[in-house]
Amino acid sequence: MSTNASDRLAMINLQLQQPKFSESAVICYEHDGIGELILNCPSRLNTMRMDLIAPIRDQLTKWNGKMKVLVLKSSSAGKTFSAGVDLKHMMENMSKGQHNDNLDFITVGYTLFHRMASLPRPLIAIFDGIAMGSGAGIGVHVSFRIATENTKFAMPESKIGLAPDSGLGFTFSRLDGSLGIYLGLTGFPLKGTDAFHAGIATHYVPSTRIAELEHRLASLPRPVTHDDVNDTIENVSNDSIPPPSMPSEIRRAIDRYDSVRAIFTALKEEQMSSSEPVKQWAQRTLAHLQTLCPTSLVVILAHIRRCGSLTLGQCFDHDYSLVQKLIIRPDFYHGVHTITRGSKARGSVVGWQPATIEEIEDERAIVRGFLSTPSTRPLHLVCGINTSDAPDFTEYPYRQYMLPSEHDIKDILEASTERHTSRTSGLDFILSHLNGKHGTREKVLEVLDRKTKTIDRVLKWID
Incomplete structure (x- = not known):
């Protein structure tokens, strides 16, 4: 029997050994030194x-x-x-006066998410489908995050009067430019390849190769290092990953922002752009933002900015304080009722309070009220003090397995002693200093097209 045929047979046998899923919310399955945690509440x-x-x-x-x-x-x-969070269940708890039950759940969730981020064993989250809200938070901080063509990653909290929590402020504040702020404000979903290029996912693997990946992981001899897992994922990853789908001119527009009111003004101005894609994007984005919770938009912008200077543990503490204040507001009830009841909710509950961004007179006062005042119940997340497997950090500890960031690319280019006369020359130089990860060439090309210009026959970075 050939090696390929043997591998296929082994994969079939592995699939046949998978447990018949019961009604358990989580299936915990062990095989060949692999521990699988399978979310199992499809209904x-x-x-x-x-x-x-x-x-x-x-x-x-x-x-x-x-x-x-x-x-x-x-x-x-x-x-x-x-x-994400079961909003209906949360609202039922609140209607019964069981507010502390919701906070107990959030406490356990945040503590778990932080622990998963710092486990000494390699942990792989496979985002093969919708990953939204806290459903994204449970996997977005682990050492390896795999996106597929089925991935839809989103944090649409502004639609229900909340703000991105579960540590996503940490994630968004570390994305290139203002992309994280854009995602946090709009809640727009990212498909798999874009989540990968953004740095939310560490790898992109077609769903048809996931079974092969699990087979190869099971075949790894002990002890297994993070490098071993990274190499294994890279070996089954797609070597022709599409570039980011968002046009560079729209990315440039996203990177221009100040206050929420200024963002609304800028989007109105972008509708006068000579570029039809930018014009249509601005119209669509502004119309969408005008349907979202104005208070949430103000809070989200300040929240993500602040998280950029915090550790992951501090971000969870910050989230916990913020969520307690947001879930008791009428905006939260309005947002959840609108989503869960659709058209039936219209007219039965109050709208956003205030209703529009123009009605907010002082954004700074809102920020002070939500982000600078203590909450009634602190989280007390222990990080790196009394537990050896939950150290805290300011950057993801396995960042080397992600695509390079804009800052990485800029640093390499500006460290060059050569005078690069074209993007081709700059591209070759930068790639020679990176690890050859799938998708790197496409990411560097997109960044160079957007952030560099040849001036006096020298390639220069433009901030």
Whole structure:
């Protein structure tokens, strides 16, 4: 039997060994030194409740040091990873006066998410489907995040009167330019390749190769290092990853911002652009922002900016304080009722308070009220003090497995002693200083097209 045929047979046998999914919210499955955590609530889109996050917490404790690799995925592969917090369940708790039950759930969730970010064992989250809100937060901080062609990554919290939480302020504040602020304000989804180029995912793997990836991981001899896992993912990754889908001229427009009011003004001005793609984008984005919670938009902008100077643990503390203030506001009730009841909610509940961004007289006062005043219940997240497996950090500890950032590319280009006369010359020089990761060439090309210009026959970076 050929090696390829043997590999295919082994993969088929592995798939046949997969457990028949029961009604358990999470399936915990061990094979060949691999510990799989399988989200298994398809009827509710794997939304987050205590019955989903508590088993993951308990299983990680049970597996501590025993598994060579951990995998987090969904039984609804190709459709849904997780659609976030179960808003209906949260609202039911609030209607019964069980506010502390919601806070207990958030406490357990944040503590789990932070712990998953700093596990010593390689942990792979496979975003093969919708990853939204806290459903994105449960996997976005782990050492390896895989996007596929089915990925739809979004934080649409401004639609329900909230702000990106679950540590996503940490993630968004570290994306290139103002992309994180744009994603946080609009809640627009990113497809798989764009999530990869943005740095939200560390790798892009076609869904048809996920089974092969798991087979290769199972074949790795102990001990397994993060480098071993990275090499394995790279070997099954697509070597012809498309470039980012957002045109460079729109990315340039996104990077121009100040206050929320100024963003609205800038979008109105962009509608006069000579570029038809920019004009249409500005019209669509402004119309969308005008439907979202004005207070949330102000809070989100300041929140993401502040998270840029915080550690991940501090971001969770910050989120916890902020969420407590937002979920008791009428805006939250309005947003959730509008989503869960659709047209039936119109006219039955009040709208946003205030209704428009123009009605907000002082954005700074809103920021002070939400971001600078203490909450009634602190998180007390322990980071790197009394627990050896939850150190805190200001950058993701396995950042070397991600695509280079704009800052990385700029630093390499400006460190060159050569006078690069073209983007081609600059591209070759930059690629020679990077690790050859799939997608690197496409990312560097996009950044150079957007951020450099040849002046006096010398390629220069333009901020």
